[in-house]
Amino acid sequence: MATHDPAGTSTAERVEQAALRLFALRGFEGTGIRSIADEAGITLGSLYHYIGTKEDLLDRLMQKSMRGLLDPGREIVEATESPRGRIVKLVELHVRRHAEDNLLSIVGDAEIRSLTPARRRKAVALRDAYEALWEEAISDGSRQGDFHVPDVKLATFALLEMCSGVAYWYSSNGRLSLDAITKAFVEMTLSLLGVEPLASKPDAGPGGRLRRGAHP
Amino acid sequence: MATHDPAGTSTAERVEQAALRLFALRGFEGTGIRSIADEAGITLGSLYHYIGTKEDLLDRLMQKSMRGLLDPGREIVEATESPRGRIVKLVELHVRRHAEDNLLSIVGDAEIRSLTPARRRKAVALRDAYEALWEEAISDGSRQGDFHVPDVKLATFALLEMCSGVAYWYSSNGRLSLDAITKAFVEMTLSLLGVEPLASKPDAGPGGRLRRGAHP
DNA sequence: CTATAGCGATCGATCGACCGATAGATGGAC
DNA sequence: GTCCATCTATCGGTCGATCGATCGCTATAG
Numbered sequence: 001m002a003t004h005d006p007a008g009t010s011t012a013e014r015v016e017q018a019a020l021r022l023f024a025l026r027g028f029e030g031t032g033i034r035s036i037a038d039e040a041g042i043t044l045g046s047l048y049h050y051i052g053t054k055e056d057l058l059d060r061l062m063q064k065s066m067r068g069l070l071d072p073g074r075e076i077v078e079a080t081e082s083p084r085g086r087i088v089k090l091v092e093l094h095v096r097r098h099a100e101d102n103l104l105s106i107v108g109d110a111e112i113r114s115l116t117p118a119r120r121r122k123a124v125a126l127r128d129a130y131e132a133l134w135e136e137a138i139s140d141g142s143r144q145g146d147f148h149v150p151d152v153k154l155a156t157f158a159l160l161e162m163c164s165g166v167a168y169w170y171s172s173n174g175r176l177s178l179d180a181i182t183k184a185f186v187e188m189t190l191s192l193l194g195v196e197p198l199a200s201k202p203d204a205g206p207g208g209r210l211r212r213g214a215h216p
Numbered sequence: 217m218a219t220h221d222p223a224g225t226s227t228a229e230r231v232e233q234a235a236l237r238l239f240a241l242r243g244f245e246g247t248g249i250r251s252i253a254d255e256a257g258i259t260l261g262s263l264y265h266y267i268g269t270k271e272d273l274l275d276r277l278m279q280k281s282m283r284g285l286l287d288p289g290r291e292i293v294e295a296t297e298s299p300r301g302r303i304v305k306l307v308e309l310h311v312r313r314h315a316e317d318n319l320l321s322i323v324g325d326a327e328i329r330s331l332t333p334a335r336r337r338k339a340v341a342l343r344d345a346y347e348a349l350w351e352e353a354i355s356d357g358s359r360q361g362d363f364h365v366p367d368v369k370l371a372t373f374a375l376l377e378m379c380s381g382v383a384y385w386y387s388s389n390g391r392l393s394l395d396a397i398t399k400a401f402v403e404m405t406l407s408l409l410g411v412e413p414l415a416s417k418p419d420a421g422p423g424g425r426l427r428r429g430a431h432p
Numbered sequence: 433c434t435a436t437a438g439c440g441a442t443c444g445a446t447c448g449a450c451c452g453a454t455a456g457a458t459g460g461a462c
Numbered sequence: 463g464t465c466c467a468t469c470t471a472t473c474g475g476t477c478g479a480t481c482g483a484t485c486g487c488t489a490t491a492g
Contacts, residue, residue, distance in 0.1 A: 032476080032478085033478060044478095045481085048479070054478065
């Protein structure tokens with residue numbers, strides 16, 4: 001029975017959400033399968049109708065987390081020419097996902113080490129492919145003279161880490177809206193990259209590049 | 217016996233180092249006490265001559281990690297007047313420690329959740345006190361018109377997270393020296409904070425603020 | 433319309449392995 | 463002789479995982 005319950009959540013989905021919450025809160029090793037079953041509202045024996053092993057469950061969440069960044073990230077890169085446009089959209093994607101799907105992002109970022117070698121290798125490959133999108137955008141922007149950073153690789157790591165942190169403190173009823181947070185991270189990113197302010201509409205003043213991001 | 221062995225490392229120190237390595241690599245919950253004893257070169261029974269419980273061991277490392285940031289951080293704040301000088305020295309401290317003591321930093325940053333409530337509260341208080349040093353410097357700098365950020369709290373989190381990431385990839389025989397890395401992170405920090413380039417000696421050109429940090 | 437065979441979902445009970453922690457015996461240093 | 467360090471052996475509990483039985487639903491044969 002129960003293809004779906006009154007609330008519209010199937011047991012399989014409840015299992016996945018339960019595991020996600022617990023893995024994000026206590027970590028993979030710190031979470032027992034009995035806790036997962038409890039959180040999902042079923043017994044231990046029933047849990048194993050939905051999962052292969054505990055690690056299968058983690059692996060599925062991991063893939064979901066990484067695919068949710070890599071696939072849209074690739075679309076952005078294909079669709080956007082300028083390095084500046086690319087990095088802006090990559091930051092927006094990264095921050096939004098780390099806020100809206102913060103639990104999945106935490107698990108994706110922190111639990112790679114809990115995978116056994118074969119699966120860990122695949123997860124690392126996905127992560128590396130995603131990071132390469134950022135590095136390429138920053139590298140291109142630097143070569144074109146649009147970005148000015150002390151080192152491309154360091155800037156890549158710095159920006160990725162900075163944007164990932166959102167997952168650990170974001171709350172949907174916090175002081176700032178997600179839009180405001182995203183906008184702020186885009187501004188900080190462009191500032192870190194040493195981008196001249198967009199010469200679109202504003203009166204940039206004679207010297208240019210003044211007080212970007214100040215909130216008077 | 218063995219107040220110290222030929223290599224100058226006491227058993228107590230070997231135990232602590234073993235736990236540190238394993239906690240950083242596999243996490244607190246993912247590390248068994250038998251692994252710690254093995255890594256320290258003693259048996260399980262002997263291990264308990266040096267530790268109270270497994271959590272005592274984590275707590276000691278935790279305190280060490282946080283004190284190593286908070287105490288020097290407070291000295292910096294007391295000794296340095298300008299927000300800019302403070303943030304530069306805080307970044308240097310944070311990056312150096314996260315590189316040189318990367319394992320301790322990883323444990324300190326990631327394993328707060330593994331502490332039981334009473335100890336966790338104390339650890340969180342230390343972390344908050346440390347973060348407050350950063351926030352105050354950034355806040356002061358913004359109020360004085362020296363920094364220009366979209367939001368003080370967001371900039372604080374962004375910078376702390378960005379600098380903490382160093383612990384996960386730093387290697388003493390990597391491409392860049394620790395000095396170079398530290399210098400780059402200071403530059404990226406000042407850029408993110410929207411600091412005008414230091415008006416000390418250089419020919420800043422008519423427009424000022426050009427290509428800071430570029431390595432031509 | 434009814435009887436029943438099949439099937440997916442769930443259950444309680446249990447497996448061997450490993451967990452953190454303790455006890456008691458042994459040995460060497462001073 | 464005392465004391466600290468270390469050992470071996472073992473404790474009760476929890477871990478991840480599996481088992482066979484049962485439940486309720488559905489499809490179909492008569």
